[in-house]
Amino acid sequence: MKLMGKKILGTSKIAVGRKISLLKEVADKLHADVGDTIVFFEENGKIVIEKA
16 A cells, blocks of 8 residues: 555554554564564654664
8 A cells, every 4th residue: 555655564553551563564674573672763754663
């Protein structure tokens, strides 16, 4: 699916405690697994996630 020229990998809903699940497709692209640390940062007004 594309939105405004961007490929959407999927969606997540915010759960109780403001927790979100990392989609398999996203985790695979980040090469992230259980126990890995993920960082969130702001870049040019957008939120970006990366594996630490």
